[in-house]
Amino acid sequence: MRIGEIAILGPGNEEKRLFIQAVCERLELTNENITFGRFPINEQLVLHLYGVALQTEAQAVAWDLLAKKCLGYIVLFPWQDAGSLEHLKPVLDTLTNKYEAAMIVAAHVPDGKRPVPPALFENSIGVTAEGKLMFCDIRRPASARKVLLALIESLLDKIA
Amino acid sequence: MDRKKILLAEKEPKEVLELRKALVAAGYEVRIVTNGAEALTLVESFQPDLIFAEMRLPQMDGPHLLHNVRSLPALQSLPFILTGNLKTLDERVSAMKLAVDDYLQKPLDPEETVSRVESLIREAERRAATPDRQTRGFSGNLGEMSLVDLLQTLEVGNKTAIIRLRHANKEGSVFVTEGQVVDALLNDLETRRALLRMFTWREGTFQVEIRPHERSRAFTVATRDLISEGMTRLYRWEQLSHQLPPLQSVVNLNGEAGKAKLSEEENGLLQLVRQNGAKRIIDLVEESQYDDLRALTVIKNLYERHVLKALPWTDSPLNGEPRPALKPLHQNGQLATDLISGAFQAILKKPADGAQRQHDRRRSDRRQDDRRKHDRRRDHQHRDKNHIFLNKSELILIREKLSQN
Helix, strand or coil: CEEEEEEEECCCHHHHHHHHHHHHCCEEEECCCEEEEEEEEECCEEEEEEEECCCCHHHHHHHHHHHCCCCEEEEEEEHHHHHHHHHHHHHHHHHHHHHCCEEEEEEECCCCCCCCCHHHHHCCEECCCCEEEEEECCCCHHHHHHHHHHHHHHHHHHHC | CCCCEEEEECCCHHHHHHHHHHHHHCCCEEEEECCHHHHHHHHHHHCCCEEEEECCCCCCCHHHHHHHHHCCHHHCCCCEEEEECCCCHHHHHHHHHCCCCEEEECCCCHHHHHHHHHHHHHHHHHHHHCCCCCCEEEEEECCCCCHHHHHHHHHHHCCCEEEEEEECCEEEEEEEECCEEEEEEECCCCHHHHHHHHHCCCCCEEEEEECCCCCCCCCCCCHHHHHHHHHHHHHHHHHHHHCCCCCCCEEEECHHHHCCCCCHHHHHHHHHHHHHCCEEHHHHHHHCCCCHHHHHHHHHHHHHCCCEEECCHHHCCCCCCCCCCCCCCEECCEEHHHHHHHHHHHHCCCCCCHHHHHHHHHHHHHHHHHHHHHHHHHCCCCCCCCCCCCCHHHHHHHHHHHHHC
């Protein structure tokens, strides 16, 4: 069995939990430190999605272990609270500078409250050499999977 | 339909008999060779759609065969799978780092291998059908994002792109290289004037193509200064617009026009109306020989002095034209574009100017080097970079699965 691991970061555990649930349909594990879901591709291949909190030292160790082997990162934040990204800046700096990891910054916009043109909502905009910004509704599986798809596209571009 | 061709390079053909059967059953034409040199010779005459090669081939091993195939321009994107029996994870990671589409560990599962082959060939066909795959971008309405907003966004993201703007029946382009405006085109206007005119477009559409272009730098002014000028002009333009009927309104000479004492500028502008009759305000601006803001200021003065009068919509000879667009969308009292700009600012450090930016980059590089050295000293196993631990074909399978849902 081949496993691809993807880390979901963000200021709120609830957003990460909803996102993983939307993609994976069922959560394998959820507690205050970690949310974990499996997304099977076929009998030989599965994606593991980890929503990791970053606040405590123990969590930081878990994060360090995960960071070395995961495919890429999805950074989730609520669009209404763009300031919450400030808390993640050191993490984003580490990811982009140290690991040059593929990254998608996903702004959660609840359905019906789209603050931006649909074209921007649906498409992603490059924010760094490794990262993109896109909008999604984490409660909608199709929308959450689009974010994951963008990350996979980004990985394919890296190895093209 | 022609069958797709697979070239199998394997020193022990017996080992791939099952795979050959599975590939033939799946509709592929398969040719087996037993060494790398023979495989390379056959590439030209057989013209395979995919090469499947063992790592340790006689005469020319798999990685060398791959290197030689990739050095041929026409075959740079030919799907290539390496297979072998590598013992350690490091060896496998090294194999994946080659410019190979997939590495498969022996013993091979024929069914799984056929699935990988199919997805790689499909991907190659998809890429061939969309050669400009690198072109990315977004589009929208100028009422929601003006040229100023677009340039700010591209500057913050340090992007190379072409912005295409459509306004009324006009189309202009702005070329941006690494966040800096390098050229602008609009009819036969001079570069700077073309850009300044497009800054005031608040109706119409835009399309941003994030891709390289070949325009060289026609602007000597820094983009930040251009944006600053654009914002000032946009502000003044909107102030003037609020003192006039909608710019799509048609104006004509008032009866009082003959009695008014007019300046040379005013006479020059009115000449356009005298010659051609009623005109839309926006057309007057664009056809005048003056700078847009100057022209609009002159029109406002003429309108306030009743030298020009606006025709009712129903009397307009141009009433087939669309009515003015709605005001830009707002949310929570903030422009959508402000929100976007805010998010970008939150994500990215604001780039510094010229020398300062270079200095910051050098300092950041030094810090990064120091961190890497420190990490290596601390733990030899620690990696500097995140590796992609899945093969290309596995990523393609994931993409296909996600696209289905």
